[in-house]
Structures are given as C-alpha cells and as structure tokens.
Amino acid sequence: MMQKTDPSHSPRFNRTRSWLMHLARSEDGNLFIVFLPMLFIMMVWGGIAVDLMRFESRRATLQGVTDRATLAAANLDQSLDPASVVQDYFVKSGLEDSMDGAPIVTEGYKRREVSVKGRYDLDTFFMRHLNNVLYATKSENDFKTLSAIANSTAVQGVGAVEVSLVLDLSGSMYYYINGTTTRRIDKLRTAAVKFIETLLVPEYEDRISISLVPYSEHVNIGPSLFNELKVNQTHNFSHCIELPASSFTTTSFSTSTTYDQTQNIQTNAYGFGSTSKAASGYTRNTANPALDQPVCPKETFERIIPISQDSDELTTAIKKFQPRAGTSIFLGLKWGATLLDPSFQTTIAKLPSDMIDDAFVGRPEPYEAEAGANSKVKSLKYIVLMTDGYNDRSYRMNDSFYDDPSEIYYWAHHNLAWAMQSSNSGPDVSQCTYLNCSEFYTAAQGVGYMQSMCTAAKNKGIIIYAISMSGDDNDSDAVAGRTEMAKCASTTNHFFATSGAELDEIFANIAEQITDLRLTQ
Structure with missing residues (x-):
C-alpha cells in the first residue's frame, strides 16, 4: 500500500508558509x-x-x-x-x-x-x-x-427716462479750444442743443424728461423753485441758496430745512470790463461797477429748467449761455441729483401748472430698485455732468457789510474790485475788511462734496456720464479735475476726456446710449 505524504511537510507548502510569514513581518506596503x-x-x-x-x-x-x-x-x-x-x-x-x-x-x-x-x-x-x-x-x-x-431681457427704444443735464458756465469756458479759433462755450452750446434735439423727438414724447442745470460758482434755482422752499430771503436779485455739508452725502433734498439765501455779490476781481466780450478776454474790472461775474448767476437763461420736454425752451436757454465766475461742480451735481430724487416730488408738484407737463406728474419717480417688482415705475435716471475745469474756492462778504437793505442793494450793483478801487484806502488794501477771507467753500471741500455726491447717486442706480472738457496736460489743476471727473463717472466707459473738439460726438454718443438697444438683465 502506498504511504500518504503529509502536505505540511511538502516543500511547496513550506515555501508558501515562509512567504506569508515574511509578508506579515514586512513593513513594505504600509x-x-x-x-x-x-x-x-x-x-x-x-x-x-x-x-x-x-x-x-x-x-x-x-x-x-x-x-x-x-x-x-x-x-x-x-x-x-x-x-x-x-x-x-x-x-x-x-x-x-x-x-x-x-x-x-x-x-x-x-x-x-x-x-x-x-x-x-x-x-x-x-x-x-x-x-x-x-x-x-x-x-x-x-x-x-x-x-x-x-x-x-433686451429692450430697444425708450421707456421712462429722466435726465439731468448739468453744464459748466464758468469763466474759463470763454477760452479757445486748443489749436482752434472756437471758444469752449460756443462748442458747448452747439453740442448741448443737438443733445436736446436728439432726445426730445415726437416718438419719445411723454417718456423723456430733461432737467437743465447750468452752474458756475453757484446754481440759480429760479424764483418758482425758490418760493417753494423755506429760505431766509434777503433780496430779489437772484435765487441761489446755501446748502449745509450734510446735503452732499445724499441724493435726497430736505424740504423741512430753512436755507440761507446766497449773497448777490461779485468777489471775482476779473471780468469783461467795459469793452467788448468778443474783442477781449478777462481784464481787471475796475472801470465798470456792474456785476458781470456774480457768485450767484442772475440771468433768466441761467436758471434751472426742471423736468421738461419743451425742446424750444431748453435750447433757447442754452443758446444764450455766457461764461462767467468760478466753478462749483459739486453744486451743479447736487441739484442734478435732487431733480432725479423722489424726495423732491412734492416740491415739483407745487410748481405752476404750466411748468411741468401732465405726463410728468409724479416725477421724479421712485428709483427702480425701490419701486418694487410689480410697480409700473421703471424710470431710468441719468446725470450728464460736464465741466472744463475743477472745483474752485468761493467767498462771501463779511456780515457787517451785508446786514442792511442799503448794503445789500449797493453790493448788488457794485463789484468788489470797483468798490475797492474807488475807496480812499486804495485797491486791495482793505479787501478782507469787506470780504470774509475765510473761504466759504474751499477747493478741497468742493472735491469732497463732489465725490460723496457721485457715490450717493451711483448707489441709487443713477447712471453718471462725466465729460471733462479741459485738454491741457500741462495744467496740474486741469489734470486733477479730469481725475475727479473720471472717479465720478459710473464706469470708465461713461467718462469722456476731451479738449472740446469732439464735444459734439461725445454728446451724440451719450444720447444714442440712452435710447439704444440694451440688455436689462
């Protein structure tokens, strides 16, 4: 009989067992x-x-x-x-x-x-x-x-549109555009008129309203708006009001505040004098006592025209524009934003019935973001802000020389330079006797107020087009002014820097963008 072999003693088994034991003890593979x-x-x-x-x-x-x-x-x-x-x-x-x-x-x-x-x-x-x-x-x-x-969602054509056209009429607008014989003010008149005529056409009737806000050293709001506000009135020569610093942090306008009326004065020593404006530039104005560079613009065509679609009224005013006085961009911007803000709706509603078309009752309408999803109010709001310079300082008379009717009347008919030249003390010697030489607005304050207003407007959804007409790269103030305007614009595509030669095209481009085909979502 064949003897059976124990598998556990076979060489193959022993090799397998040895390999498994080695694998168990090995650290390879951890x-x-x-x-x-x-x-x-x-x-x-x-x-x-x-x-x-x-x-x-x-x-x-x-x-x-x-x-x-x-x-x-x-x-x-x-x-x-x-x-x-x-x-x-x-x-x-x-x-x-x-x-x-x-x-x-x-x-x-x-x-x-x-x-x-x-x-x-x-x-x-x-x-x-x-x-x-x-x-x-x-x-x-x-x-x-x-x-x-x-x-x-895409739309072509125009729904409800509110535009504030804020235009610089300061004295530097009298200068020629670089390399041309065209004055800046002449170019502005032409470009702004075409802008108005492009937007206010029959097919957009009752949909587009334009508020015209001319500004220089101040903004003349006109007698109708002036009379609807609470104002410490001291004269009837012009209609500007002084705004507190808090006004420049918001687009809204306080109708409960009582405002001081701006002095009807001329502190600027330079004007056109008694010679022809067309023949000469600015000269020291000691020969003519009249106010041709007043702090508050006083001519009828320099007044605000609120919420209008009357192309003739708007363009007639623009064609009469004349350059004068200093530059307060921040004041023009504030009034431009005010005329788009629903807080001013009750004031607009009180204006004479022939000033505001029936189609625009209720304007300024609520902001789109605040109107609610189901509201029919879908106004798009724009500010077109134009300047050829930068915010400048501004002065007022000392109260001791502007506190009775005779003094107020005198300074409404005699500019400071002429009055000082005619005095026994001689020119400029006693300037700060008459003038409060502590600036009412400093240039730095103007820049700060302007930027806070730009931020407030953009936060409300207002689209800001900013046009800087100064093209002088050798003027540090002009360069600084362009920088501030660029910061104010809604985007880089909403900012235009120009010497002025392209102003027609810029305004035409903006008008086209306002009415053009666009995606809304």
Whole structure:
C-alpha cells in the first residue's frame, strides 16, 4: 500500500508558509494602505470637477444664446416675428428643448422689449454616485442632474427716462479750444442743443424728461423753485441758496430745512470790463461797477429748467449761455441729483401748472430698485455732468457789510474790485475788511462734496456720464479735475476726456446710449 505524504511537510507548502510569514513581518506596503483613501478622495473630487466644468460650459452657452436671441428679437430694424427669431436662435444652437416657456414680447410705439428664459438639465457622470455615498435612502438632494438657468431681457427704444443735464458756465469756458479759433462755450452750446434735439423727438414724447442745470460758482434755482422752499430771503436779485455739508452725502433734498439765501455779490476781481466780450478776454474790472461775474448767476437763461420736454425752451436757454465766475461742480451735481430724487416730488408738484407737463406728474419717480417688482415705475435716471475745469474756492462778504437793505442793494450793483478801487484806502488794501477771507467753500471741500455726491447717486442706480472738457496736460489743476471727473463717472466707459473738439460726438454718443438697444438683465 502506498504511504500518504503529509502536505505540511511538502516543500511547496513550506515555501508558501515562509512567504506569508515574511509578508506579515514586512513593513513594505504600509504607504499603500495610507494612499488608498487619498486616491479615493482624489477620484471623487476629480469627477466632481469634470461634472462642474461640463455644467459651466453648458450654462455659458445657454446664457450666450439667450442674450443673443433677445437682442436680435428686440431690434426694431428687423421685421420678423420676435418670438420666431428667438425660437430660431435656440434651434440653430441645438438648444431647441432649452427654452423655458415662450418669449415675452412687449411692443409700443418705437419700442420693443423681449424677455426669454432658458433651462438646461445636465446628466452628471460622477456626482450621481454621491447619492449612494451620502444618503442611505432616496433623498431630494439628487445629484443625478444639474440645472442651468438663463434669463435675459433686451429692450430697444425708450421707456421712462429722466435726465439731468448739468453744464459748466464758468469763466474759463470763454477760452479757445486748443489749436482752434472756437471758444469752449460756443462748442458747448452747439453740442448741448443737438443733445436736446436728439432726445426730445415726437416718438419719445411723454417718456423723456430733461432737467437743465447750468452752474458756475453757484446754481440759480429760479424764483418758482425758490418760493417753494423755506429760505431766509434777503433780496430779489437772484435765487441761489446755501446748502449745509450734510446735503452732499445724499441724493435726497430736505424740504423741512430753512436755507440761507446766497449773497448777490461779485468777489471775482476779473471780468469783461467795459469793452467788448468778443474783442477781449478777462481784464481787471475796475472801470465798470456792474456785476458781470456774480457768485450767484442772475440771468433768466441761467436758471434751472426742471423736468421738461419743451425742446424750444431748453435750447433757447442754452443758446444764450455766457461764461462767467468760478466753478462749483459739486453744486451743479447736487441739484442734478435732487431733480432725479423722489424726495423732491412734492416740491415739483407745487410748481405752476404750466411748468411741468401732465405726463410728468409724479416725477421724479421712485428709483427702480425701490419701486418694487410689480410697480409700473421703471424710470431710468441719468446725470450728464460736464465741466472744463475743477472745483474752485468761493467767498462771501463779511456780515457787517451785508446786514442792511442799503448794503445789500449797493453790493448788488457794485463789484468788489470797483468798490475797492474807488475807496480812499486804495485797491486791495482793505479787501478782507469787506470780504470774509475765510473761504466759504474751499477747493478741497468742493472735491469732497463732489465725490460723496457721485457715490450717493451711483448707489441709487443713477447712471453718471462725466465729460471733462479741459485738454491741457500741462495744467496740474486741469489734470486733477479730469481725475475727479473720471472717479465720478459710473464706469470708465461713461467718462469722456476731451479738449472740446469732439464735444459734439461725445454728446451724440451719450444720447444714442440712452435710447439704444440694451440688455436689462
């Protein structure tokens, strides 16, 4: 009989046992055990990244198609059915199943608005497996699909638009545009008139209102607005009021505050004198006592024209503009913002009935962000701010020389330079006797007030176009002024620096942007 061999004594068994024992004692492979969970985590995150990249690519494609479709459909120059245009864009992009409902098309005279919603559900490759890892039972947190949503609204034409046109009439506007024989003021008249005539056309009737705010060293609000405010009135020669520092931190206007009337004076020693304006520049004005450079503008064409669509009234005033006195951009900006702010609505409502068209009752309307989603109020608000310089200082008379009717009358008819030349003390010797030589507004204050007003306006959704007409790079003040204007503009695309030669094109460009085809979402 054949004897059976014990397997445990076989050479193969012994070799196997020896190898297993060696493997158990060996430290090789410990790193592999640590690496396994790290490898799993890397695979999970890598898979998630792939799904998210696919999702973002589809989302960007869907949004691009939605935007292009709405812009094309809203274009008034194309005669096809707007809804069909949108459908065609989605079909040709391979996204015909991604339209989330039919396009919403709203049309009016010379106006079309198109709204489109898109949705794309992406099946995930890796994230779907997270359900099994994170949730033991079926959950609403389903990672099997990711949904990309795109909404877009485009409009061409004009809805409700409120514009404040804030224009610099300071003395430096008398200078020639560099390299030309055209004065800055002449170029402004032409460009501003064309701007008005572009916006106030019959097809935009009752939709666009323009408030004209001329400014120099101050802003003349005119007798109608002046009479509706609480003012410590001292004279009837002009209609400017002094605003406290707090006024320049907000677009709103306090109708409960009592304001001081601005002195009707001329502290500027330079004017046109008794010679022709066209023949000479500024000269020291000691020969003529009249106020041709008053702190408060006093001519009727220098007054604010609020919330108007009367092209003739606006352009007639602009064509009469003359350069005079200093520059207070911040005051022009404040009044421009005030005429867009709903806090001034009750004051506007009190004006004579022939000043404001019936179509604009209720303006300034609420800001779009504050009107509510269901409100029909959707006014777009713009400030077009133009200057050829920078904020300058301003002075007032000492109270001791401006505190009775005879003194007020005297300074309304005699500028300071002429009065000092005629006095026994001689010119300039006793200037601070008459004049409060502590500046009423410093240049630095003007810059600060201007920038706080710019911020307040932009925070309310007001779009600010800023035009700096000074083109002299050798003038540090002019360069500083351009810098401040650039900071004030809503974006770099809303800022225009020019010597003045391109002013017509700049105003035309702004008018086109206000009424042009645009995406609103």
